[in-house]
Amino acid sequence: MAPPPPPHPIDRHVGAMIRAHRRAAGVSQEELGAALGLTFQQIQKYETGENRISASKLVEVSRALSLPVGALFEGVDVVAGGGESLIARFMSLREAAPFMEAAVALPEPVRNELFRLATVYATEDKAAS
Structure with missing residues (x-):
């Protein structure tokens, strides 16, 4: 079978x-x-x-x-x-839901900075690969 x-x-x-x-x-x-x-x-x-x-x-x-x-x-x-x-x-x-909850709870300027930092780290990681 x-x-x-x-x-x-x-x-x-x-x-x-x-x-x-x-x-x-x-x-x-x-x-x-x-x-x-x-x-x-x-x-x-x-x-x-x-x-x-x-x-x-x-x-x-x-x-x-x-x-x-x-x-x-x-x-x-x-x-x-x-x-x-x-x-x-x-x-x-596994971290997605807590990350989203934390990001949504942040004041907008802090959230924008978090997204900016994440983008910078992701770009650096891609460049290093």
Whole structure:
């Protein structure tokens, strides 16, 4: 028997966006699962793209996380073209949600300086590579 095919890149992307928005909202897999009548294991499978998620469940997820369903598809056009969404890459980082919360809480001048510094460090890192 042949092994199952790997998850489709768009399924993985949508799953990564679910994970990112769930983390940003401070919701555990258990809590999201309970809100949807699912186990945390099923939420894990959705988030990894191992299991495809139905349209109706996508709507339920978006409601549980208080966001428009379209937010789960941000960057999907990049993935469909064979690339990897910058948003999905960032949001899959464990530090993404706390970083965003901290950045949003900063006064605007401090936040702007943080973004400027991040850009400088990223540019220097690329130049060194």
